[in-house]
Amino acid sequence: MTTLEPRMLEPEAPAAADAAPTGHDRMRVDAPAKVTGTAPYAYEQPVEEPLHLFPIVATIALGRIAEIDDADARALPGVRLVLTHANAPRIRVRTDAALTILQSSEVHHRGEIIGAVVADSPRVAREAAALVRVTYDEQPAELGFSIDDPRATVPRRVNAFKHGSYERGDADAGLTRGTLVEADYSLPMEFHSPIEPHAVTAIWHDVSALRPRSTRLTMYDTNQGTGGHGALLAPVLGLLPTQIEVISPYVGGSFGTKGWPWPHLVLVAMAAKRLTGRPVKYAMTRQQMFRTVGHRPASKQRIRLSVEADGRLGAIDHQSWAPTSRLRSYVDQTVSATRMMYDVADLRTIHHAVVQDAAPGSFMRAPGEFSGMFALETALDEAAHAVGVDPVDLRVRNEPAQDPETGKPWSTRNLVACLREGADQFGWAERQPVGARRDGEWLVGLGVASATYPNMYFVPNRAGVRFTGGRYVVELQASDIGTGAWTVLPQIAAEALGVGVDLVDADIGHTGLPWAIPAGGSVGTFAWGDAVVAAARKFRRTHGEHPDEGDHVTATGRMPRGSRGYSRHAFGAHFAQARVSTVTGEVRVDRMLGAFAAGRIINPRTARSQLIGGMTMGLSAALHEEAHLDERFGHVVNGDLAGYHVAAHADVGDLEAITLEEHDPWFGATGAKGIGELGIVGAPAAIGNAIFNASGVRLRDLPFTPDRLFDAWGQPTASGTRATSP
Amino acid sequence: MAGHEVSVRLTVDGTARQVDLDPRVTVLDALRDELGVMSVKKGCDHGQCGACTVIVDGRRILSCLALAASYDGADVTTAAGLGTTDHLNPMQQAFADRDALQCGYCTPGQVCSAVAMLEEARAGMPSHVSPDVSDTTVDLTDAEVRERMSGNLCRCGAYVNIVRAIQDVAGQDVARAGGGAA
């Protein structure tokens, strides 16, 4: 293991213009527009005389529409269109069942879009939608799942092309060696909940009825990748991808929900087609954000592992059960990180899926890794406690020399350095035995957990470089969802071009630019960066150091040749100090430190923000986030931000991220790895492990709400004291 | 509802505006849908997120919970009225300096909230975490700032940077500094 110099990411003074463009702080170029509220998000793009849409959604979980009575809605002044399956445009290419809306009377899940009203104002559209009376023939829906569910099946593949099941060695035999640790874990259904809800304005320009290919559709949308959205929507709408223009320069957060087109986009496009030439606007309500735009499916997991007295793991059996929608299947790769994380010879990992009559789930920040590493990293803490080994040491002792799943060497793996450096900076040595640290009514403890996130760079990207007005513009269909792409891509281009970063602009966030994959899977900076470097080098080869106005090249960035010979992941370690009130059961997180080895850091300022943002979302999941799906009716009971709690200012104490020097050429030309998802992986486990160290209570179900502490302690009596107290 | 419009006058970021409105329209929707003022954001429309925070007659309000008809004559300041991209308000500058934003969608509300919050603290208004609610001098600790800003959610998780940004300018007269109309 090389020695690594930690670096603090606390923002420093912006780099002088002559400094190397990458590796230095660069202030977010869109910060002035964003702090003044003048960066135009989807709903804010100026259009002439817009009409407004409000959807009609199913109020049963399964069945058929018997009748739709829209007479009152049509009679309301200002109503332009009532769209239902009776009059909607036909969808001939059915690539995605969730997008195939308004084609029949069938209802597949509660909240499914079954129609829309378009009117002169948002108020009238909403009022009219409420006046549409729908009657149904209802059928019993299948909702709810459990561990060992008899209906469960094992998918061949789960999200990110991971295998549904994977074994090595002999897990059953391995589990008989050493101490057996066995427990069940659960995570609730979670919602991405970006503060900007989905919003779209669609304009269907019918240029000539005689020439159908002259039709154009413009969509001002909020998404993680304009080209991907256009390509996926085109066949559904009977268009070629080149006929759809998607514009999404600013995205008010996403975390996965804006990574894939959802049915409201088809709905708004259909309405626009019926109202050719008029912009049709739709701003999703917060309540609707809990219906048809994906979620992290709940999961229940069982881990059995054996551990020797010295902390070496013998075997792991890690299985997950998760619901999947009958309409469109989606299963998180929950147990996949367990396959590569530690040096375990005997292993069994299986995903089980249970079909439900519910809305489709989707990828949410670190899908799979987030859920699976919560369970695994909690189980490791249990193992460490069971054999009396320090939890940091236990992880170090199980460090694999190469990827135990593939046998490939690591491209870079600096988990041990993250654990050691993080422990040092956090003050891990002050950790006390379980239940030993008390501060008034509070019990205080420290916890640790590892983080990992794989390289998800699968397809080549293209980028252009243009010289105009004495400046360089880097062009590609990248998207800045808060990650800093507007800021970082010029840094990468400037370095490759050999010019100051202040001479480079980005042109991203709309179609008509060179193809790039959506901002997802934490690949943006390094995968797009490859294409940007390729384009910059080609530009210099083609046009030299003194280009002429308008000079332009486009180039393709590909994964480094030979990179498939390596196992490529980013790593990190979370440390948390939690306190638990013996009076209320409340958990507070005093401080968190994340130490990450994530390749070369292009812009420490935006990188730190992504990492602390991930940690904050992990803290939020640990303490608050929990959607309740009513298994009788199929709706999310707490579907808004009053019911679905996310962390607020007051929840977040002292939280810091550090990165270790690392350069990984097998991720790409920039040497960078992905950081958008790494920061959330393992964070809830570190907090849960701190709760155990504080209180002796082992919580295996997210979130760690006071009722769960009380359940563990015994019920409070009428006088407010507990039957059993720590 | 046609025919039942009410006339509402608002001063928005220093400019007098008049609009005839459906009486159901909130200040937020009047700004965004009727007046095209997009420097105020909608995150929930139910007072749950703080994205729509604006400063009205010196106080921060959730504009999604305010009916425009009852704000006739009000002086409304959005983030665009506090400063411009060329001439940021000190609070906006501090947000940029501390990278106290990611997607930026909560940011205009955070900035308005922070500016008005400092005024509240200066006026001696206590919070839930103030040790002595009768004490009219507020010691603006990090805990005080966090408590007072908890109506403004940031899903990107920029909280620690937002608190640093606010502390950078706490004590300065940010409501009146900068290029805007507040």
Ligand code: FES
């Ligand atoms: S939009 Fe007003 S509080 Fe969320």
Ligand code: FES
């Ligand atoms: S910056 Fe994205 S919600 Fe705050």
